[in-house]
Amino acid sequence: MNIAVDPAHVRDNSAVAIIGAGPYGLAAAAHLRAANVPIRIFGDALSFWRGNMPAGMKLRSPWVATHIADPRGRHTLDDYYRQAKMEIPKLLPVENFIGYGMWFQHQVAPDLDTRAVIRVEALDDCFRLVLEDGDTFIAQRVVMATGLLGHEYRPAQFDGLPRALVSHSCEHTDAERYRGKRVAVIGRGQSACESAALLHEAGADVEIICRGNLVWNADPGQRSSLRKAVRGMLGNMLIPPSQVGPFPHNWVNEAPGIIQHFSQQTRDRWNELNLRATAILWLRPRLQHVPVDQGRTILAARKDGEGVSLTLDNATKRFDHVLLATGYRIDVDKMNLLAPNVRAKIVRHGGLPGLNGTFESSVRGLHFAGASAVASFGPLLRFIAGAGFAARRLTRAALREAPRSADRRPQAFAEPVGSITAKREYP
Numbered sequence: 001m002n003i004a005v006d007p008a009h010v011r012d013n014s015a016v017a018i019i020g021a022g023p024y025g026l027a028a029a030a031h032l033r034a035a036n037v038p039i040r041i042f043g044d045a046l047s048f049w050r051g052n053m054p055a056g057m058k059l060r061s062p063w064v065a066t067h068i069a070d071p072r073g074r075h076t077l078d079d080y081y082r083q084a085k086m087e088i089p090k091l092l093p094v095e096n097f098i099g100y101g102m103w104f105q106h107q108v109a110p111d112l113d114t115r116a117v118i119r120v121e122a123l124d125d126c127f128r129l130v131l132e133d134g135d136t137f138i139a140q141r142v143v144m145a146t147g148l149l150g151h152e153y154r155p156a157q158f159d160g161l162p163r164a165l166v167s168h169s170c171e172h173t174d175a176e177r178y179r180g181k182r183v184a185v186i187g188r189g190q191s192a193c194e195s196a197a198l199l200h201e202a203g204a205d206v207e208i209i210c211r212g213n214l215v216w217n218a219d220p221g222q223r224s225s226l227r228k229a230v231r232g233m234l235g236n237m238l239i240p241p242s243q244v245g246p247f248p249h250n251w252v253n254e255a256p257g258i259i260q261h262f263s264q265q266t267r268d269r270w271n272e273l274n275l276r277a278t279a280i281l282w283l284r285p286r287l288q289h290v291p292v293d294q295g296r297t298i299l300a301a302r303k304d305g306e307g308v309s310l311t312l313d314n315a316t317k318r319f320d321h322v323l324l325a326t327g328y329r330i331d332v333d334k335m336n337l338l339a340p341n342v343r344a345k346i347v348r349h350g351g352l353p354g355l356n357g358t359f360e361s362s363v364r365g366l367h368f369a370g371a372s373a374v375a376s377f378g379p380l381l382r383f384i385a386g387a388g389f390a391a392r393r394l395t396r397a398a399l400r401e402a403p404r405s406a407d408r409r410p411q412a413f414a415e416p417v418g419s420i421t422a423k424r425e426y427p
């Protein structure tokens, strides 16, 4: 397989390999390319959005916070809708976001290498990437933009139960398969509430079971009278673009560069408060006929004939299926593509890598973008809106640092331009 590289991008040996072609990987590619940094980007574009989110889902992030960042602002959602001659919807369907993401990829990374990276090894002063077909590639820097998949959180009560009976929300795109079935949705965040709404609308008999109470984001009913009065006077001026976290924290969340300077303890508390499970108010009417059993503790779950019995603190209930909308917990130890000796050197905080100001881990040249960076930069990094910040900082790192060793130029960029082959063993 031959992969052409644009001569304009071959400037020096500061080659950056980006692993992952979701919003973070693509934004990084756009920024690094614009700065003439030679890059390679690997992965199946938008695969998490295509294969692990429910069909019919609407994006929770507001329109202005859902553009994938490119440094010239030429590839916005508005540009995509304009060229596709589509009308801008009130809520963005996931299918249209996928269309936008694929279009964005064609604009900024038409040479995307869709192969998966199965191994990242550290050599003396660079990294060797092994691809799914055995090809290898050498890079001076690696950006891990691999997202949430593989980090699903499954409460221990469900250990040992088959996936056919208990699955995580990321394992489904199609609610129709549960038509006529009795389904428990565990969780109370946006994903739980939207999955329950979609299942209900597909004809399943759904119940939400959750530990705390459902909290509706931006619910006017929960505002104090002072806030209502101020809101009445200032209107939308109080609402920050990304709307991540409760007011007024949500304004601070717009500035990961400030959150980075909090003490780790403060940042942990901040993240907990700002990433609390909430659902967006527009979902509420769709759940009118869905029972919610809130404040419950699930004591045990066991196979019961063709279904599952849940022992709760107040009752036992039987379901045909249990859907865990219990979110994700990133853990470096689950990033199997990193060679064990690389993983071992990564300083972590609560399973997440500790990162410096350019998203670099304690392994020199190994960066993490997206949800892995929340412990270091705060809640925005969980959302598309944080991708521009990450991409700018990554670009700064790639430009600032002199090549590690002029004579150890990665072979990929030492070969004649346009004739780079997929076999890239470091000499």
Ligand SMILES: Cc1cc2nc3c(=O)[nH]c(=O)nc-3n(C[C@H](O)[C@H](O)[C@H](O)COP(=O)(O)OP(=O)(O)OC[C@H]3O[C@@H](n4cnc5c(N)ncnc54)[C@H](O)[C@@H]3O)c2cc1C
Residues within 6 Å of the ligand: 019, 020, 021, 022, 023, 024, 025, 026, 042, 043, 044, 045, 046, 047, 048, 049, 053, 054, 058, 059, 060, 061, 065, 066, 115, 116, 117, 118, 145, 146, 147, 148, 149, 191, 337, 369, 370, 371, 382, 383, 384, 385
């Ligand atoms: C149900 C749900 C709804 C959400 N809705 C929103 C929303 O409305 N707005 C919002 O801002 N955020 C939303 N999010 C969060 C969203 O996941 C992130 O904002 C966004 O996907 C982060 O982008 P990413 O590039 O970090 O990760 P991803 O989008 O997950 O992309 C990671 C990419 O890495 C690739 N990859 C992984 N491993 C490898 C490998 N070994 N080799 C090569 N490639 C690899 C994958 O193929 C994938 O394409 C939602 C999340 C969920 C679960």
